[in-house]
Amino acid sequence: MSNALPIAGAGKITPAHWERQAIVYVRQSSPKQVREHPESQLNQRALVQRAQALGWPPQRVVVFDTDLGLSAAQTGGRQAFQTLAAEVALGHVGLILGFEASRLARNNADWYHLLDVAALFGTLIADIDGLYDPRLYNDRLLLGLKGTMSEAELHLMRQRLTAGRLSKVARGEYVQHLPTGLVRLPDQRVVQDPDNQVRQTLGLVFAQFARLGSCQKVLRFFRQHDLLLPRRQTSGPQQGELLWKKPSVSALYEILGNPAYAGAFVYGRRPKDPRRAIPGQPATGFVRQPQAEWHCLRHDVYPAYLTWEQYLANQATLRANAQRYAEGAQPGGGAPREGAALLQGLATCGVCGYRMKVAYKPAVRYLCDGLAQEYGERTCASLDGASIEAAVVAAFLAAIQPAQLDALEALLGERQQERAQVARYEEQQTERARYEVELARRRYESVDPQNRLVAAELERRWEAALIALRQAEEAAARRRQAPEELSLDPKLRHQLEHIAQALPELWANGALTNEQKKQLLRSLIARVILQRTAPDQVAVKIVWVSGHFSVVAVQPRIERQCDVSGYDRLVARVQALWTAGASDAAMAAQLTAEGFHSARSATVIAATVQKIRLAHGWQQRLHRSRGADAVDGELTAAGLAKAVGVKRGWVYRRLAGGAIEPGYYTRVPQSGTYRIANDAALVERLKAAAGRVPAGGGDAAGGDGGGGSGRQSDNVT
Numbered sequence: 001m002s003n004a005l006p007i008a009g010a011g012k013i014t015p016a017h018w019e020r021q022a023i024v025y026v027r028q029s030s031p032k033q034v035r036e037h038p039e040s041q042l043n044q045r046a047l048v049q050r051a052q053a054l055g056w057p058p059q060r061v062v063v064f065d066t067d068l069g070l071s072a073a074q075t076g077g078r079q080a081f082q083t084l085a086a087e088v089a090l091g092h093v094g095l096i097l098g099f100e101a102s103r104l105a106r107n108n109a110d111w112y113h114l115l116d117v118a119a120l121f122g123t124l125i126a127d128i129d130g131l132y133d134p135r136l137y138n139d140r141l142l143l144g145l146k147g148t149m150s151e152a153e154l155h156l157m158r159q160r161l162t163a164g165r166l167s168k169v170a171r172g173e174y175v176q177h178l179p180t181g182l183v184r185l186p187d188q189r190v191v192q193d194p195d196n197q198v199r200q201t202l203g204l205v206f207a208q209f210a211r212l213g214s215c216q217k218v219l220r221f222f223r224q225h226d227l228l229l230p231r232r233q234t235s236g237p238q239q240g241e242l243l244w245k246k247p248s249v250s251a252l253y254e255i256l257g258n259p260a261y262a263g264a265f266v267y268g269r270r271p272k273d274p275r276r277a278i279p280g281q282p283a284t285g286f287v288r289q290p291q292a293e294w295h296c297l298r299h300d301v302y303p304a305y306l307t308w309e310q311y312l313a314n315q316a317t318l319r320a321n322a323q324r325y326a327e328g329a330q331p332g333g334g335a336p337r338e339g340a341a342l343l344q345g346l347a348t349c350g351v352c353g354y355r356m357k358v359a360y361k362p363a364v365r366y367l368c369d370g371l372a373q374e375y376g377e378r379t380c381a382s383l384d385g386a387s388i389e390a391a392v393v394a395a396f397l398a399a400i401q402p403a404q405l406d407a408l409e410a411l412l413g414e415r416q417q418e419r420a421q422v423a424r425y426e427e428q429q430t431e432r433a434r435y436e437v438e439l440a441r442r443r444y445e446s447v448d449p450q451n452r453l454v455a456a457e458l459e460r461r462w463e464a465a466l467i468a469l470r471q472a473e474e475a476a477a478r479r480r481q482a483p484e485e486l487s488l489d490p491k492l493r494h495q496l497e498h499i500a501q502a503l504p505e506l507w508a509n510g511a512l513t514n515e516q517k518k519q520l521l522r523s524l525i526a527r528v529i530l531q532r533t534a535p536d537q538v539a540v541k542i543v544w545v546s547g548h549f550s551v552v553a554v555q556p557r558i559e560r561q562c563d564v565s566g567y568d569r570l571v572a573r574v575q576a577l578w579t580a581g582a583s584d585a586a587m588a589a590q591l592t593a594e595g596f597h598s599a600r601s602a603t604v605i606a607a608t609v610q611k612i613r614l615a616h617g618w619q620q621r622l623h624r625s626r627g628a629d630a631v632d633g634e635l636t637a638a639g640l641a642k643a644v645g646v647k648r649g650w651v652y653r654r655l656a657g658g659a660i661e662p663g664y665y666t667r668v669p670q671s672g673t674y675r676i677a678n679d680a681a682l683v684e685r686l687k688a689a690a691g692r693v694p695a696g697g698g699d700a701a702g703g704d705g706g707g708g709s710g711r712q713s714d715n716v717t
Contacts, residue, residue, distance in 0.1 A: 020094030022051040026065040072106040101146035111147035262311035263304030268295030292480040350531025384556035433469035
C-alpha cells in the first residue's frame with residue numbers, strides 16, 4: 001500500500017484532532033486466519049504510516065491488536081474494541097483507522113454505537129477509501145451503509161457456508177471429527193484404531209457398563225484396577241498424538257453417549273445456543289439435543305464397537321440413573337445400590353413431586369426437603385421406611401403371579417397400540433396441515449396484489465395455516481421425544497413365572513442382596529408416591545410400568561398415642577370398659593378386636609390402656625382401695641379394723657371363719673379384696689367380741705401376731 005496517495009476528506013482534520021491519539025485497530029476473525037493469512041495483518045498495520053501522513057506524530061499513533069483471532073459478530077470477548085470505545089468516550093481519540101468497516105464490527109449494534117460516540121466527541125473514522133466525520137450527514141450515511149453491508153456480508157457468508165455443509169451432510173460426504181478409537185484413512189475411509197489396546201479399552205468400557213449399569217461404577221472399576229482411557233488429540237501442540245489419561249465421569253459419559261461408536265453418522269447432536277454462549281469463549285453454548293431433533297442420522301457409516309440397540313439401551317440406563325429435577329422432565333430413579341432402603345430412587349413425595357431422600361439413622365426413613373431447599377418452606381415429610389417397604393413388597397409379590405402378569409402384558413400391548421394409533425393420527429394431521437399451507441399459498445399468489453381487501457384476507461389465512469402446521473409438527477415432535485412404552489420382555493416374563501413361588505421365601509431369608517431386591521422391584525414398579533394423609537396414615541401409590549397404579553394405606557410407627565386416628569373414640573371406649581370393671585388386659589384385647597391400634601403397634605396393648613387411664617385419673621378399684629378406709633361408702637378390711645380397734649389380721653380371720661356373715665360383705669373378683677358394709681350394729685358386735693378376748697391372748701386387739709395372711713391379701717389389693 002503506497003503512502004503517497006492522498007486520503008479523501010483529509011481537509012476535515014483540525015488541530016484539535018492532532019492533539020488526540022490516532023488508533024489503528026487490527027483484527028482477523030479466527031486463529032487460522034492469523035496463522036495462514038499474514039498479508040491481511042500487514043495491510044492493516046500499514047495504516048500506521050497513513051496516520052503519520054495525516055499529521056499525527058509517531059508517538060501519538062497507537063495500534064490495538066489484541067483482538068486478533070476473534071470474530072467481530074459481537075462485542076463480547078473483544079477487549080481491544082471495548083477499550084477503543086471507552087477511549088473515544090473519554091475524548092482521547094482524534095482518529096480511528098481500520099482497513100474496512102468489517103474490521104471494526106460485523107453487527108449494526110456495535111457499529112452504530114461507535115458512530116454515536118465518535119460523533120458526540122468529534123472523532124474521525126478512516127479506512128482504505130477515505131476519511132469520514134460522523135457528525136456530517138453524508139459521511140454518517142455512508143458509514144451506516146458500510147456497517148450494514150458488513151453485517152449483511154457476514155450473514156451471506158454464514159448462509160453459504162451452512163448450505164454447503166448441510167449439502168455435504170445430506171450426501172454423506174461431510175467430514176467430522178472422529179472420536180478416539182476411529183481413524184480416517186487418506187482415502188477418507190474410516191476404520192477402527194489400529195492400536196489393539198485402544199480397541200480393547202473402549203470395548204471394556206462398554207462391557208463393564210452393560211454389566212454394572214452405572215457410569216460411577218465403571219469409573220470405580222477403572223480406578224480400582226489403575227486403568228487409563230485413551231485420547232487422540234485433535235488440536236493443540238500434541239495434535240494427532242495418542243495420550244492415556246486418568247478416567248473421569250465426563251470422559252466416560254462422552255464415550256457412552258457418542259453414537260459414532262455404534263456406527264452411526266450424526267449431525268446436529270450439539271447445536272450452539274447463542275443465549276448460553278460465553279463471550280470470548282467459542283467452545284461454549286453447545287446444547288445436547290434429543291435424538292428426535294438430530295438433523296441427520298445415518299446407520300452403518302462407521303465400524304461399530306456396539307450395536308445401535310445396545311447404544312439405545314445404554315442411553316435409557318443413563319437417563320434412568322440421572323437424579324435431576326429439571327423443569328418439565330421426570331427425574332430418573334438413580335442406579336440401585338447396596339443400601340437397605342429398597343425404595344431408593346423410586347420414592348416420590350406426594351406433596352411436591354420431588355424425589356425423596358433416604359436416612360438410615362436410627363432406622364430407614366424417607367425424607368423430602370425439596371420445598372425446604374428450594375423455597376425455604378417446611379419439610380414435606382419424614383416417613384417410616386419399614387412399614388412402607390413391607391406394603392410395597394407385598395404388592396410386588398402379588399403382582400408377579402401368573403394371572404397378574406397376563407393382565408400386565410395385555411395392558412402393555414393395548415398401550416402400544418394406542419401409541420401407534422396416535423402416531424398415525426399426528427402424521428395425518430401434519431400432512432393435512434401441509435396441504436392447507438400449500439393451498440393457502442397458491443390462493444394468495446393467484447390474487448391481484450392491487451386488490452388489497454382480498455389479498456389481506458388470503459394472507460391472514462396463509463399465516464393461520466402456517467401456525468397450524470407448526471403446532472402439528474410440534475405435537476408430533478413431542479410424541480417422538482416421549483419415552484417409549486415399556487413392554488414385558490418374554491425372557492423376563494419366563495423368569496417371573498418361575499420365581500413367583502420361590503421369591504417370597506428367598507426375599508425373607510436373606511438370600512437376595514439389597515441391590516438385587518431393588519432391581520426386582522424396578523422391573524415392574526416405575527415409582528412409589530408417598531403422602532401422609534393423617535399422623536398415623538400414609539397413602540402409598542404404587543405406579544407400575546404399565547402406567548396403572550395401586551393405592552395402599554399404611555399405618556407407620558409414630559411417637560405419640562394422641563396422634564392416632566380415632567384417639568377420642570379410643571379414650572371413650574377405655575372409660576366405658578373401665579366403668580364396667582374390666583382389667584387393662586381385657587380392655588386391650590377388646591379394643592384390638594374393635595379395630596383400634598397403638599402408636600407403635602398394630603394392636604392395642606395393656607400398657608397403652610394403663611397410660612390412658614392414669615392420664616384421666618381412672619384408677620382401678622384395687623389401686624383406689626390401697627391404704628383406704630372406705631371405698632364408695634363401704635369399709636375395707638383396714639377400715640373395719642380401725643373402727644373396731646384391732647389389727648387387719650383379726651378382721652380377715654373373722655371373715656374367713658364366718659364370724660362376719662356373707663350378707664355384710666362382698667369380694668371384688670378382679671382383686672380379691674373385701675368390701676364390708678358400714679353397719680353400726682356390726683361394728684359394735686365386733687367390738688364386743690374383741691373385748692371378751694383375754695389380755696395377751698391370740699385374739700387380743702394388741703396381740704394379733706398372726707395377721708400375715710391378711711396383710712398379704714391386703715397388699716395384693
